[in-house]
Amino acid sequence: MVGLKQVVAVVTAKPPRIPIPQIQQSTAPAVYILLAVVLVCAGLAAWLWIRRADSARARQGRSRQAAWCIALVVVAAMLATTLYSILRRHPIVCGPGELNCPKTGGISVPMWLLLLIPAAVLLVLAVKRHLAARIVPAALIVLGLLGFALVQRYGYDSGGALLQTGHGTGLIWYGLTGIPGVMVANTGAAGRLDQGSGAVILAQAYLFVLLGGWLGWRELRDHPVAARLLLGKMAPGEASGRPWGLLVLPLILALSVLSAWPWWSVPVLVIAVLVIRSWPRLAGQLAAAGMVAFGLLGLVAAQGWYLNSRGTFVVVPGSAAKLTESYPLYGLATVTSEASRFAAELEGVILIGLGCWLVPQTFPVVGRLLGLNHAVELTERVQRLTDSRADAVDTAAANLRRLERDLHDGAQARLVALGMSLRAAERLITVNPDAALALVAEAREASARALTELRELVRGVYPPVLADRGLPDALRALALDGPLHVETRIDLDGRLPGPVETACYFAVAELLTNAAKHSGARQARIDASHSAGRLRIEVTDFGLGGANPAAGSGLAGVEKRLATFDGIMAISSPAGGPTIVVLEVPCVLSSPKTSTC
Amino acid sequence: MRVVVAEDLYLLREGLVRLLEAHGFEIAGAVGDAPALLGALLAERPEVAIVDVRLPPTFTDDGLRAAIEARRAVPGLPVLVLSQYVEQLYARELLADNAGGVGYLLKDRVFNDDQFVDAIERVAAGGTVMDPAVVTKLLGRPARQEPLARLSGREREVLELMAEGRSNSAIAQRLFVTEKAVSKHSSSIFAKLDLAPSDDDNRRVLAVLAYLNG
Numbered sequence: 001m002v003g004l005k006q007v008v009a010v011v012t013a014k015p016p017r018i019p020i021p022q023i024q025q026s027t028a029p030a031v032y033i034l035l036a037v038v039l040v041c042a043g044l045a046a047w048l049w050i051r052r053a054d055s056a057r058a059r060q061g062r063s064r065q066a067a068w069c070i071a072l073v074v075v076a077a078m079l080a081t082t083l084y085s086i087l088r089r090h091p092i093v094c095g096p097g098e099l100n101c102p103k104t105g106g107i108s109v110p111m112w113l114l115l116l117i118p119a120a121v122l123l124v125l126a127v128k129r130h131l132a133a134r135i136v137p138a139a140l141i142v143l144g145l146l147g148f149a150l151v152q153r154y155g156y157d158s159g160g161a162l163l164q165t166g167h168g169t170g171l172i173w174y175g176l177t178g179i180p181g182v183m184v185a186n187t188g189a190a191g192r193l194d195q196g197s198g199a200v201i202l203a204q205a206y207l208f209v210l211l212g213g214w215l216g217w218r219e220l221r222d223h224p225v226a227a228r229l230l231l232g233k234m235a236p237g238e239a240s241g242r243p244w245g246l247l248v249l250p251l252i253l254a255l256s257v258l259s260a261w262p263w264w265s266v267p268v269l270v271i272a273v274l275v276i277r278s279w280p281r282l283a284g285q286l287a288a289a290g291m292v293a294f295g296l297l298g299l300v301a302a303q304g305w306y307l308n309s310r311g312t313f314v315v316v317p318g319s320a321a322k323l324t325e326s327y328p329l330y331g332l333a334t335v336t337s338e339a340s341r342f343a344a345e346l347e348g349v350i351l352i353g354l355g356c357w358l359v360p361q362t363f364p365v366v367g368r369l370l371g372l373n374h375a376v377e378l379t380e381r382v383q384r385l386t387d388s389r390a391d392a393v394d395t396a397a398a399n400l401r402r403l404e405r406d407l408h409d410g411a412q413a414r415l416v417a418l419g420m421s422l423r424a425a426e427r428l429i430t431v432n433p434d435a436a437l438a439l440v441a442e443a444r445e446a447s448a449r450a451l452t453e454l455r456e457l458v459r460g461v462y463p464p465v466l467a468d469r470g471l472p473d474a475l476r477a478l479a480l481d482g483p484l485h486v487e488t489r490i491d492l493d494g495r496l497p498g499p500v501e502t503a504c505y506f507a508v509a510e511l512l513t514n515a516a517k518h519s520g521a522r523q524a525r526i527d528a529s530h531s532a533g534r535l536r537i538e539v540t541d542f543g544l545g546g547a548n549p550a551a552g553s554g555l556a557g558v559e560k561r562l563a564t565f566d567g568i569m570a571i572s573s574p575a576g577g578p579t580i581v582v583l584e585v586p587c588v589l590s591s592p593k594t595s596t597c
Numbered sequence: 598m599r600v601v602v603a604e605d606l607y608l609l610r611e612g613l614v615r616l617l618e619a620h621g622f623e624i625a626g627a628v629g630d631a632p633a634l635l636g637a638l639l640a641e642r643p644e645v646a647i648v649d650v651r652l653p654p655t656f657t658d659d660g661l662r663a664a665i666e667a668r669r670a671v672p673g674l675p676v677l678v679l680s681q682y683v684e685q686l687y688a689r690e691l692l693a694d695n696a697g698g699v700g701y702l703l704k705d706r707v708f709n710d711d712q713f714v715d716a717i718e719r720v721a722a723g724g725t726v727m728d729p730a731v732v733t734k735l736l737g738r739p740a741r742q743e744p745l746a747r748l749s750g751r752e753r754e755v756l757e758l759m760a761e762g763r764s765n766s767a768i769a770q771r772l773f774v775t776e777k778a779v780s781k782h783s784s785s786i787f788a789k790l791d792l793a794p795s796d797d798d799n800r801r802v803l804a805v806l807a808y809l810n811g
Contacts, residue, residue, distance in 0.1 A: 458682070464684075480686055
């Protein structure tokens with residue numbers, strides 16, 4: 001026992017139970033009744049206002065706005081009652097050392113200042129209703145921070161000693177609840193929170209901060225400036241990693257509360273926001289690692305506490321429990337008793353569990369090792385599919401528009417001219433046979449030109465040789481058609497899926513056109529083969545090289561076209577040539593079609 | 598002259614038949630799909646066949662394949678292939694057997710019936726008729742093969758017209774030179790392409806083939 005005494009510091013004795021006066025318990029129903037009346041009035045006003053909208057669209061808009069306005073009324077009511085109950089107990093003009101403020105009743109902050117809150121709310125409701133959606137999240141965050149401050153002001157110290165004193169008697173009102181435990185001792189010297197009340201306030205505080213943060217994020221992410229600040233230069237594909245990164249913020253908040261708001265909490269928060277903005281992946285990894293670490297910290301801290309044989313809480317010197325010595329607020333638990341130690345341990349275990357679940361999502365390597373990251377892969381694939389589908393739809397729509405325009409300005413116009421020439425010839429045929437003959441000849445010319453145009457059009461939509469023979473011969477035909485001398489080495493027995501053939505045909509056509517236009521090459525080569533479920537086409541030109549896919553839209557277009565089929569394009573184009581473009585598309589090769597005639 | 602016509606669109610087939618009959622051809626058969634075409638070609642042995650590339654049953658290049666198959670069974674069977682579009686690839690396949698008696702024209706060429714009938718007659722006589730569209734495409738490419746690169750500009754022009762299936766007199770008319778000059782040019786072409794003096798028609802076919810392969 002002597003040895004234990006040397007190691008263990010007995011901090012202080014358990015505080016005596018303070019009798020709870022019943023004086024102001026009755027104010028709670030009054031506040032609820034008041035709140036209910038305000039809500040009913042606001043709801044009624046909103047309903048009347050929504051009803052007066054003249055269209056369904058306007059009604060929808062007004063319902064949304066009314067919901068935010070009611071939320072604003074509720075939050076403002078909570079903020080006002082909380083501030084009122086705090087200010088009544090802690091007159092701002094009193095110095096920190098003055099336990100009993102000399103001013104009677106302790107009301108030295110002019111309470112009428114609180115009237116500014118309902119006044120501001122009324123002003124917003126009357127003039128700038130759309131601001132409600134912005135104000136509510138901010139007010140929620142302020143309310144949550146007030147809760148943390150409140151708990152710390154009234155919380156136990158490590159030994160369960162009273163931390164702060166107040167005077168007067170009565171309830172403390174926080175958020176939606178009156179906290180009966182926040183009583184001021186009969187002596188008028190000290191007040192404290194009991195265990196349950198502290199947890200209720202803390203739970204509400206975390207809820208308010210997180211809800212406010214989430215609503216604020218939702219509201220601001222579509223705002224151009226705010227989105228740039230929050231999202232930084234993140235590509236759309238990376239956005240899926242962001243929510244995990246945001247978890248860093250509540251973690252830092254909890255650590256700051258645990259450490260009694262040390263000076264570093266503000267710079268760390270700023271750095272965290274910067275990290276989330278610029279390196280969302282890293283932020284997600286930090287969140288996962290931080291959760292595990294914070295959970296372990298809770299377990300270790302809780303281990304540092306124990307009840308000694310005399311029913312006194314003791315702390316092992318130099319243990320992690322030091323952290324919680326003055327402000328034992330671990331997450332939602334205030335560690336001051338055996339039961340709350342268990343609560344802290346439970347919280348730690350839950351956090352470690354969540355962190356472990358998050359690790360494979362944020363560290364793809366771990367996920368791959370464990371075979372767990374299907375979700376990540378699926379998310380990435382969905383993103384890729386969404387992008388390529390949008391491209392495919394755009395391309396298809398653009399092609400249809402081009403087709404319509406070409407038909408309208410080309411063949412259709414020529415057919416109209418043809419009809420007119422024939423009609424004129426009809427009239428002239430008896431009067432002036434020579435002129436009629438000339439017109440008929442002209443009509444024949446026009447029909448030939450219309451045919452030529454239609455032929456070119458068809459070739460652009462779906463090359464006939466591709467329809468007739470499939471990709472191998474279509475590539476050979478392509479090689480023969482262009483101005484370059486193109487050698488072909490094609491090793492494909494069988495037909496590929498139609499859409500893949502078309503995409504590859506146009507891709508190669510584009511590449512050959514590029515080579516002829518820009519590379520200065522006179523010779524080129526097409527190699528095509530199929531192995532291991534992948535079609536591989538290599539287009540080589542022996543020109544100047546230096547092709548840059550970022551410079552022109554042609555190569556990027558080819559890449560997009562192939563992406564629809566999960567295909568890829570790679571370019572090697574050193575200065576001085578040759579330029580090699582490799583296209584690879586996963587696809588199956590069906591058995592060769594046998595001739596039936 | 599006995600002709601077999603293969604075309605799947607009824608109106609076009611009837612139109613062709615009427616046009617041919619008006620120019621004194623005898624219609625040995627007018628068919629609408631590839632198997633019937635092959636049967637008619639082997640049974641009737643017409644003096645010339647006029648074949649659409651795209652025919653049933655698969656509506657791809659069935660007509661072309663049937664024509665090539667028939668020429669394998671009956672070497673040199675004159676075939677004039679018509680199509681809505683021309684592919685050099687198909688032109689080469691038709692010419693590949695070096696037997697002559699081959700034509701490959703866009704369908705629009707039917708509009709000018711004199712030229713069309715002229716082309717049929719030349720194919721029937723064992724000549725080679727290529728659509729100007731095929732020849733024009735070749736014009737755009739610089740010659741790579743040594744022998745073709747040796748040809749002079751005028752000789753290339755003559756070779757092009759030869760590929761279109763024109764006779765020496767037609768070429769002379771087109772280039773505003775004498776027929777003698779044309780025959781001088783063509784023997785120079787044959788010499789440069791190392792074509793041994795033999796049957797003139799065959800040499801013309803081989804020259805065109807060399808040109809197309811260039």
